[in-house]
Amino acid sequence: MPCYRCGARQTDPVRGASPWKRAVRREAQVLVCPDCQRVHDLDLDTCASCGSIALICRLGEIECRSCGEVRLARAGEPLVTAGSQGSAPMPGLAAEVEAALDRVLGRS
Ligand SMILES: [Zn+2]
Ligand SMILES: [Zn+2]
Numbered sequence: 001m002p003c004y005r006c007g008a009r010q011t012d013p014v015r016g017a018s019p020w021k022r023a024v025r026r027e028a029q030v031l032v033c034p035d036c037q038r039v040h041d042l043d044l045d046t047c048a049s050c051g052s053i054a055l056i057c058r059l060g061e062i063e064c065r066s067c068g069e070v071r072l073a074r075a076g077e078p079l080v081t082a083g084s085q086g087s088a089p090m091p092g093l094a095a096e097v098e099a100a101l102d103r104v105l106g107r108s
Helices: 091-107
Strands: 023-026 027-033 055-056 061-064 069-073
Touching: 027 055, 027 061
Parallel strands: none
Antiparallel strands: 023 027, 055 061, 061 069
């Protein structure tokens, strides 16, 4: 995932903690590169309780990593999570597998 602001790509991870920060912007998980972290007008969501930008977005919830507050993401937003697409089996695949198994096992 590139930096949401400048589009920079994360380089090979250095030893230790990554300088890249995870944050939430408009209730979507984003990554902020070290350069952009120095900018002060970052358009990021903040925790309603403590004002921290150290939020993580998961499964319709936004959790603050500073104070632990969890709130629901806005209702009605389409939930698009990375990796959730393309996992649905293609129709007819099961039948194809079944037929292949039959051939291998000498059934039919
Ligand atoms: Zn950046
Ligand atoms: Zn908080």
